[in-house]
Amino acid sequence: MPQTTLSSSRLATLLLVTVTAVWGSTFFLIRDLVEHVPPADFLAVRFAIAAVAMGIVFRRQTLALSRQDVVTGVGLGVLYGGAQLLQTVGLAHTDASVSGFVTGTYVVLTPLFAAALFRDRIAGSTWLAVGLATAGLAILSLRGLSIGYGEALTLGSAALYALHIIGLGRFSQPHTATGLATVQAGVIAVVCAAGAVPDGVTLPADGGQWASLVYMALIAGAVALWAQTWAQSHLTATRAAIVMTLEPVFAALFAVLLGGEVLTARMLLGGALVLAAMYLVELLGRRTPVVSAEEDPPAELLHHEV
Secondary structure (H helix, E strand, O other), rough: OOOOHHHHHHHHHHHHHHHHHHHHHOHHHHHHOOOOHHHHHHHHHHHHHHHHHHHEEEEEEHHHHHHHHHHHHHHEEEEEHHHHHHHHHHHHOOOOHHHHHHHHOOHEEEHHHHHHHHHHHOOOOHHHHHHHHHHHHHHHHHHOOOOOOOHHHHHHHHHHHHHHHHHHHHHHOOOOOOHHHHHHHHHHHHHHHHHHEEEEEEEOHHHHHHHHHEEEEEEHHHHHHHHHHHHHOOOOOOHHHHOOOOOHHHHHHHHHHHHOOOOOHHHHHHHHHHHHHHHHHHHHHOOOOOOOOOOOOOOOHHOOOO
């Protein structure tokens, strides 16, 4: 593997880990904010701010996209926006801990969908990493699981997240990542607004709520969406999905450091299993490239491995 390609892959992994840390830092902020602003309204305003900011900063890169790139961005945005809405509605009908675990099942659905849709061959070490990550998620999140309306909606959101991850891994390229992320942000805002507008849009009530929302819009929204899109132009979908299971680990860490929660044995064991999955996919998995059964990859894509 060329050194430059290996360096890009490692940088992409590091960037995606940073994104999950940022996402994890928002959990206690969202918990407080949605007590005053309905979830769909919060999502619509958050991604509208992100889309406007990205449109201004990345105007040139967005206008440089081909028509096919724009269509790809629209499709990916619809998937992500739909996942956000399903997850939000599902959360109103199930416990947050159960929602977190069911959402995290995208780590299992991603390789399954990749194998079914594109006939990708997944390395044995990757399946082991998927199992470890899923077990870690269960230990971190579950306090019992019942299947009902909320869980079904949340599972639907996990399926859409998995398809979004696969789409990014398949279609995102380094030179289009910035524009692609901007198109996605705009479409996500429209999709979320469609869920918010019928009942009217409620805005934050004070400066503290606006500060939280702006942070989640610009840092956990615009910057994170750009970073994920760029990182996945250098990583396979399954590898990215396993890296992103670090989100609940960071959420637990920030809950202990900033939210006043107590560190428990469950947190330590669950986090250790997720980190073990990261070790497998990052160090052992890179020895076995994923190759589509349809064709041999070009040389520049040989770093797409898990």
